[in-house]
Amino acid sequence: MRLLLVNPWIADFAAFNFWVRPLGLYAVAEWLDSLGEQVILLDCLSPFKAPGRFRREQVSLPISTKLPIKRSFARYGIERSEFRRRLHQSGRFDAVFITSVMSYWYPGISWVVKEIRKEIGNVPIILGGIYATLWTEHARSNLQVDLVCKGSLEVNKEKICNFLGLSGLQKDKRAWYKLPIWDGVDYCAVRTAIGCPFRCTYCASRILAPRFSQRPVDEVIRELMHLKRIGVRQVAFYDDALLVDFNQRLGPILDELERRQIRFSFHTPNGLHARLINEQVAKRLVEAGFKSVRLSLETVNANRQKETGGKVSSVDLERAISHLLKAGMKPSAIGVYLLVGLPGQDLDEVEESIRYVKALGVRPYLAEFSPIPGTLEWDRLEDQGVVSRSMDPLLTNNTIFFRLFTNYDMDRFRALKLLAAS
Ligand code: B12
Ligand code: SF4
Structure with missing residues (x-):
């Protein structure tokens, strides 16, 4: 066919x-x-x-x-x-x-x-x-x-x-990058594992991948080597949990690339777990060519950090940033995600979070909360009659949901966005 x-x-x-x-x-x-x-x-x-x-x-x-x-x-x-x-x-x-x-x-x-x-x-x-x-x-x-x-x-x-009406019988297995579907761009997204061992109340990771499964290190290295040969220079990791088991997965991948003198500009547009960035990990990331990293904090409110899954604390973030800066990463290369519009969160908390991140010398990035069916936050909102399976999924678009279902003062929100970007 x-x-x-x-x-x-x-x-x-x-x-x-x-x-x-x-x-x-x-x-x-x-x-x-x-x-x-x-x-x-x-x-x-x-x-x-x-x-x-x-x-x-x-x-x-x-x-x-x-x-x-x-x-x-x-x-x-x-x-x-x-x-x-x-x-x-x-x-x-x-x-x-x-x-x-x-x-x-x-x-x-x-x-x-x-x-x-x-x-x-x-x-x-x-x-x-x-x-x-x-x-x-x-x-x-x-x-x-x-x-x-x-x-x-x-x-x-x-x-x-x-x-x-396919037989389902597999013949030779070729990796996707060996198929005639590559379009010649100089970038690619790569995953080293599927899923995430954490369980945050607003996240769909467990629904999409019930088990955290890691790709064999050799397979990822072969993929990266091939991408290098076809002209890829920038690689974004699309993992949910890139730094989990660093010494078993990302660490050996970066070691092997270094041994073979293969270099990329790496990026992590999906937030990293700040808790897992110690001195050694930070050094390895900087040496390997991580040019832009995003860290997920979501909020500075300690109770909310714990209640939404406990993946990170403010102390974890402070340490991670300090290790990355000490390892030589430029402050402009580090961004911190903050959620806005989580149920029960007011704009004072958002402002406090922005000021806190800025005081650490890096840039906050605001991400408007978008509810996902099957998550705990969804269930809570459903109980309150705010969302339902019969609603149009378009209403969960972060831009729409946020404007329709929070009672935020939009002028103040716009001012906070400017504050975050300044
Ligand atoms: C990379 C990523 C980003 C990147 C790039 C996104 C992009 N533009 O593509 C960035 C960092 C920019 C991003 C931003 C956001 N993201 Co995002 N992101 C992801 C992430 C980590 C990977 C997405 C991806 O490309 N997956 C590859 C997918 C398509 O493939 P796959 O699912 O592995 O495919 C398997 C199956 O699905 C199936 N399959 C796939 N296609 C097909 C087709 C057929 C025919 C078949 C049979 C099977 C099949 O087979 C595959 C192998 O098993 C996911 C988390 C995740 N675990 O997936 C979140 C995710 C998609 N993001 C999410 C969210 C909420 C956001 C933001 C709104 C956050 C915010 N509040 O700002 C923003 C949106 C900004 C925007 N407008 O783009 C949610 C989406 C929830 C939803 N309602 O759909 C997710 C799921 C995160 C989560 N865990 O909750 N994101
Ligand atoms: S740590 Fe990130 S990917 Fe994992 S469950 Fe929490 S929000 Fe989702």
Whole structure:
């Protein structure tokens, strides 16, 4: 079979290319190739420079809200005409596989499905990924797709084979980067493990990957070596828990790269666990070429730190920053994530958190809270009647949820954003 794999457009108020790569589709491509099928990739988010901006096309917000949202909504990625051109250039294909990331980006999938139905007609469409896992019923009822896969690829293989009439017998296994789906950009995202051993009350990690499983170190090294050979210079780690078991995983990977004199600029756009950055880890990160790191603090409020999962304390953060600076990392390379709009959190707490992080000499980055079904925070909000499974996932978009469901003074919030960025 010839199978088309699509990474859809992003539908949001803001989106940046923080080394975005369709890792879910790479896994799907690797499996389908091992079955002897031919894969073609259509990536709506490629090629764009990273770090950088995607092409932005303003579109109207697909739902009406009780409060006017002043910010404009957009489709991010390639032009529609370019999508059609690539679709037709792909030739004949027997089925389409679409991935999904943020659940509230589902309009991006809807646009892709509409284009395919209009241009190609009745081809089988299979959807998987994060939105498909977190909002399975919504996807089944609202998108014109034929099969919605909840959970990892592994648990869906049999269902997909039955649906498409594939034997499921694996032949030779080639890594995704050996398939003709690479687009020649100079960056990539890599994961060394899937899942996270922690359990924070606002996070979907456990739902997406119930077990924390580490990739074999050799496999990650081979991937990085190949990426180097094809011109990749910047690597972003997309792990949820990159520093967990440092001496068994990331440490040996960095050692081997050093031994082979292979260098990258590394980035961690997803926050690191500050508690795990000791003097030795900080030194290794700086020596290995980590050019930008984000640390997750979320709040300076000690009670809330404990109540939401206890992954970090302010003392952990202070130590981590001090080790990184001592190891030679520039203060401008370190950013600290702070959550805004957590249930029960007021703007005084946010301001205190911003001032605290700034006093440590690094920049705070505000992330507006977005509730995720299946998490403890979701259950609490559901009990209060704030969210429900029947609501439109678009309302959980961080920009919308925050404006509709907190009673924050928006002028003060804007002032705090400026304070964080100053
Ligand atoms: C990297 C990352 C980021 C990066 C880049 C995001 C991007 N633009 O792509 C950064 C740091 C910028 C980021 C930001 C945010 N993020 Co983020 N991020 C992630 C992270 C760590 C990885 C996402 C990823 O690319 N995964 C690869 C996915 C697509 O593949 P996969 O799931 O492993 O694929 C497997 C299966 O899903 C399946 N599969 C996948 N596709 C397909 C397709 C088919 C057909 C089939 C059959 C199977 C299949 O097979 C694969 C192998 O088993 C996830 C956490 C996580 N554990 O995934 C959070 C996550 C996606 N982020 C999340 C959130 C909330 C955010 C923020 C809103 C935080 C904030 N409040 O600011 C912002 C949003 C900003 C924005 N507008 O982009 C939530 C999303 C929740 C939701 N409602 O959907 C997650 C899940 C975090 C969490 N643990 O709760 N994020
Ligand atoms: S430590 Fe991070 S990835 Fe792990 S459960 Fe908490 S928020 Fe999620």
